[in-house]
Amino acid sequence: MEPTSHVSVDVLVLRYDRALRQLRLGLHERTLEPFAGWPALPGVLLLRGERIRDAAARALAKVQLTARGSGQLITFDEPSRDPRGPTLSVATWAVTDDIGTARWSGWDERPPLAFDHDRIVTDCRPLLAGMLWRDxxxxxxxxxxxxxxxxxxxxxxxxxxxxxxxxxxxxxxxxxxxxxxxxxxxxxxxxxxxxxxxxxxxxxx
The missing domain is CATH 1.10.10 (Arc Repressor Mutant, subunit A)
Known part of the structure; x- marks a missing residue:
């Protein structure tokens, strides 16, 4: 039976800016449709046989970032989240010291994001908050x-x-x-x- 969904790996990449005393979220500008020109979380489609952490590293490489640490959060499975067809999104986190070519935004000042990435950020925020000080x-x-x-x-x-x-x-x-x-x-x-x-x-x- 053919798979009915693709799987994307989308990364909430974090960098603490000590000069600004702000936690920054790394975004990139999409160059292809759908949502060409929109900011989005760095993400890629998972390749056959690929580990999620390796896909996340590929996503970060698109904006010239390397993670100092990373991990998985939750999966988003709304069938209509991608206009190209059913696509699951595995949301992951990463922390970097790099700036790369990412567009850095404050958590509460970010622009509207492509796909359901606003929901991903909103739903993952309390999970990351729960990790702070406990992990x-x-x-x-x-x-x-x-x-x-x-x-x-x-x-x-x-x-x-x-x-x-x-x-x-x-x-x-x-x-x-x-x-x-x-x-x-x-x-x-x-x-x-x-x-x-x-x-x-x-x-x-």
């Missing part, structure tokens, strides 16, 4: 080896849509394995200095 590997990819609590506040607000209480967030950070509060502070240029948190060195394989 040390994912969290460390976003924060880097050390970070001021102002960066933690910005990341939390970007993914949850709500500004956290600084004291509560510091208490949450104190519970994360491998993360510790230093005795150093960073000047934010406005308001009180920001406590610096640091990850313990990763064990040597």
């Amino acid at each position: 040390p590997s994912f969290t460390r990819l976003l924060t880097g080896a050390e970070f001021p609590v102002t960066d933690a506040l910005a990341l939390h607000q970007a993914l949850t849509g709500a500004a956290p209480d600084r004291g509560n967030l510091n208490r949450t950070l104190a519970t994360i394995p491998g993360l510790h509060r230093t005795d150093r502070q960073a000047s934010t240029g406005r308001g009180r200095p920001s406590t610096i948190w640091a990850w313990s060195p990763s064990p040597t394989p």
Whole structure:
């Protein structure tokens, strides 16, 4: 029996901009119909025998990005999501330090996206928010080896849509394995200095 659907792999690629204190979402401009000229999540059709992570890497290569870490989120199976015919979308996440040729957007400032990519971003946002602080590997990819609590506040607000209480967030950070509060502070240029948190060195394989 012939398959009734294609499978696409669409990537929510994240980059934390420390200068702007913003979590940025990487997009690309489609060159082909449907939705030519529209911004979209980087994505490709899954090839026969291809692993999802390899397809995601191909999608990122379209905008000259390399992931420092990645993983799967959820699958979208609305039959009419692609005007070319039934296409499942496996939504994945990736964190990068690259800029590449991507069009970077704030989470709440992004333009309307092609296909159902607005829904993908909306539905995956709480999943990523649930990983922040609960998944040390994912969290460390976003924060880097050390970070001021102002960066933690910005990341939390970007993914949850709500500004956290600084004291509560510091208490949450104190519970994360491998993360510790230093005795150093960073000047934010406005308001009180920001406590610096640091990850313990990763064990040597």
